[in-house]
Amino acid sequence: MIPCIFDITAKRAQLAGGDIAMEEVGTGRTVTYAGLDERADRAAALLADCGVGEGDRVAILCRNRIEFFEILFACAKIGAILVPLNWRMPAAEIRPLLADCAPKLLFWGAEDAEVAAQLSADIPLSLALDGDYAARRDDSPRHAGRGTWSAAGIWYLLYTSGTTGQPKAVIYTFTMAMVNFINISQPVGLTGRDTTLNFLPLFHTAGINLHTLPTLIAGGRVLIMPGFDVDVMLDLVAAGRVDAIFGVPAIYQSLSLHPRFAEVDLTRLRSWGCGGAPLSDMLVQRFLERGVRVCNGMGMTETGPTAFIMDPNRVAEKVGSVGKPQILCGVRIVGPDGEDVQPGQAGELWFGGPGVTPGYWNHPEATAAAFSPDGWLRSGDLARADEDGYYYVVGRIKEMFISGGENVYPAEVENVLTRHPAILEAAVIGVADATWGEVGQAHILPRPGHAPPSPDDLTRFCRERLAAFKVPKRFIIVTDFPRTAAGKVQKHRL
Structure with a gap:
């Protein structure tokens, strides 16, 4: 028998169909698990009526909303492949992605009507989520669907955020969804009694998988915000309405700067x-002072994503650690020779296990390059493990530079710079230098309400905390950074 997964919404409807599955915070709209299954069935019938079949791609361009997830499950029911599109991109950037995945149908939300109109010639059919879609869904019969979904089958494609260049579509299988459910629910203690918050963009793996899809598999409740709103989030936390969240550093930065940060009971x-x-270590400490242990984690779009997550009981002791590999994640730290490094030494992180993607859509060469001959995924991240088995990510291989024959890891320098009281965030890159080969160039985002520190001040500050070869030779004050949807600084654009 081919390994399979049973229809998730149908199972949840059988187990506790009357429980609330999702609630939109702004509108108050809710849907039960039975309702989510019915809507996904009817959406599946709509897809079939539009000529979408097994293996066909369906694109979607929208902000966070219930309809995204019913369409995600509808695709699973008929074997179609969902392709979430980045609504931050102009039409000109989206077109190459459409050419790559060739969707038969585009769903779009009202906020993205202008871009959708510009893409109309690139896709055979498009439907407005706030117009034709809802009416046609409700008029459709319930589709019988596939009772089982092949574990290795493709569920959706996620185009990588492109910190270094043209995005590629990471293949997501049904197995990856279930592995991520286990890898995140165990350390977080996620159960059907929990309520989680969905606000990260749905074209990013965290928007789907941290913690929304695992919560729906577990039978909990998902509160949906169209996007991040710090005031709304603090209101929900103060009211005790949320049990578990996942955010990127920019979210925690925004919370820490809010006037109510010191008042709301974050615990x-x-x-x-x-x-x-x-x-940053400074943000970890700031939340610890408020009684909150923020657990750093690490994963990739290609790992489903959950690979590491920190044990909350060791956050204060192991500041900066991403924790240990989770139960269904295999990890190696490998040197340039392809051999595992000794404990304490830095090397490239390699991943293995059932949660790793089978590859990139339509990119066999990129897929082959991403894996070692024996099947380990090369992450491109540099890491080390301490004597207790806790892992620390020290940077990207491509970001590391060599100054005077010494390796410099920008993440280490950035962590020091953010300890300066006048610095909110820092990004360090290596630039050519006639004497040392390369030297550090630090881009500095000042903390609100503080004057930008001078280069001499920053040099002294760094020299007290870093070896001389690690101290940046140039400091540039910026008003913001170019970022990906996950909040990562796009250093190739600095």
């Missing part, structure tokens, strides 16, 4: 997770 929210980019 009413049980689990605080962070990933997508390193959370």
Whole structure:
């Protein structure tokens, strides 16, 4: 028998169909698990009526809303492949992605009507989520669907955020969804009694998988915000309405700067997770002072995404660690020779296990390059493990530079710079230098209400905390950084 997964919404409807599955915070709209299954069935019938069949791609361009997830499950029911599109991109950037995945149908939300109109010639059919879609869905019969979904089958494609260039579509299988459910629900303690918050963009793996899809698999409740709103989030936390969240560092930065940060009882929210980019030591300490243990984690779009997450009981002791590999994630730290490094040494992180993507859509060469001959995924991230088995990500291989023959890891320098009271965020890159080969160039985002520090001040500050070869030779004050949807600084654009 081919390994399979049973229809998730149908199972949840059988187990507890009357329970609320999703609630839109802004509108108050809710849907039960039975209602979600019915809507997904009817959406599946609509897709079939539009000529969408097994293996066909369906694009969607929208902000966070219930309809996204009913369409995600509808695709699973008929074997179609969902392709979430980045609504931050102009039509000119989206067109190459459409050419790559060739969708038969585009769903779009009202906020993205202008871009959708510009793309109308690139896709055979498009439907407005706020117009034709809802009416046609409700008029459609319930589709019988596939009772089982092949574990290795493709569910959706996620185009990588492109910190270094043209995005590629990461293939997501049904197995990856279930592995991520296990890898995140175990350390977080996620159950059907929990309520989680969905606000990260749905074209990013965290928007789908941290923690929304695992919560729906577990039978909990998902509160949906169209996007991040710090005031609304603090209101929900203060009311004790949320049990577990996942955010990127920019979210935690925004919360820490809010006037109500010192007033709201943050401990009413049980689990605080962070990933997508390193959370600075200073932010970890700031939340610890408020009684909150923010658990750094690490994963990739290609790993489903959950690979590491920090043990909350060791956050204060192991500041900066992303924790240990989770139960269904295999990890190696490998040197340039392809051999595992000794404990304490830095090397490239390699991933293995059932949660790793089978590859990139339509890119066999990129897929082959991403994996070692024996099947380990090369992450491009540099990491080390301490004597207790806790892992620390020290940077990207491509970001590391060599100054005077010494390796410099920008993440280490950035962590020091953010300890300066006048610095909110820093990004360090290597630039050519006639004497040393390369030197550090630090881009500095000042903390609100503080004057930008001088280069001499920053040099002294760094020299007291870093070896001389690690101290940046140039400091540039910026008003913001170019970022991906996950909040990562796009260093190739600095």
